[in-house]
Amino acid sequence: MSTGARIWESEPRRAVADVCNRLYERSYLVATSGNVSVRRGEGFLITPASTRKDAVGPDSIIECRADGTPLDPEKRPSSEVAMHREVYRARPDVNAAIHAHPHYCLACSLAEISLTEMLLPELAIYIGPVPLVPYATPGTDEMCVKLAPFIEKHNAFLLKRHGVLVLGKDLQDAYNRLEHLEHIANVAYLVSSMGTIEPLTKTELRKLTSQARKLGQHISQTLLELLE
Numbered sequence: 001m002s003t004g005a006r007i008w009e010s011e012p013r014r015a016v017a018d019v020c021n022r023l024y025e026r027s028y029l030v031a032t033s034g035n036v037s038v039r040r041g042e043g044f045l046i047t048p049a050s051t052r053k054d055a056v057g058p059d060s061i062i063e064c065r066a067d068g069t070p071l072d073p074e075k076r077p078s079s080e081v082a083m084h085r086e087v088y089r090a091r092p093d094v095n096a097a098i099h100a101h102p103h104y105c106l107a108c109s110l111a112e113i114s115l116t117e118m119l120l121p122e123l124a125i126y127i128g129p130v131p132l133v134p135y136a137t138p139g140t141d142e143m144c145v146k147l148a149p150f151i152e153k154h155n156a157f158l159l160k161r162h163g164v165l166v167l168g169k170d171l172q173d174a175y176n177r178l179e180h181l182e183h184i185a186n187v188a189y190l191v192s193s194m195g196t197i198e199p200l201t202k203t204e205l206r207k208l209t210s211q212a213r214k215l216g217q218h219i220s221q222t223l224l225e226l227l228e
């Protein structure tokens with residue numbers, strides 16, 4: 001597997017496969033769960049159905065049209081292909097999507113511990129508020145229906161009893177957000193056993209977003225609206 005910066009410089013099929021291997025190594029998913037995609041032309045590349053993520057290689061990655069059908073009719077894309085199709089349809093600014101089942105995000109989704117409060121600067125700067133999407137049967141169009149009210153304004157989503165969906169301007173951006181989100185969910189869990197969690201105040205958030213803008217960081221539209 002590629003390490004460090006090299007993973008992001010690989011050709012797209014290799015990069016998707018390497019991210020799958022990395023997700024598996026970090027226990028962000030197990031066995032055949034999870035799926036990864038990147039935009040390609042009018043359509044997108046996506047991981048195959050029922051394939052272990054430690055065994056995914058560049059040749060396994062499937063190219064789909066904008067409507068989610070595979071170019072090669074013999075190939076079977078991820079069962080969550082409709083969710084990825086909806087992401088690219090609704091979000092022209094998004095070029096990569098990762099769906100995984102990391103432990104702490106999944107636990108937060110079950111416990112309904114909100115990640116909409118800005119607990120840490122990383123959440124405010126890199127992701128913005130993360131809504132909890134109501135439960136839907138995995139692999140069905142119901143998932144798209146439940147996601148629809150949230151998809152345009154957020155960069156990451158806790159999927160109840162299921163996991164997390166994280167979007168990015170590219171694969172590295174999506175993966176960075178996933179790492180930050182799982183770290184924040186882990187911290188939220190630890191703090192929940194200690195007492196009340198105090199989020200960053202609006203004053204601190206305004207200072208933070210102003211500083212982040214100076215550094216050229218894109219700030220979540222939802223967060224900016226909260227600060228108006």
Ligand SMILES: [Zn+2]
Nearest residue numbers: 034138162163
């Ligand atoms: Zn899943």
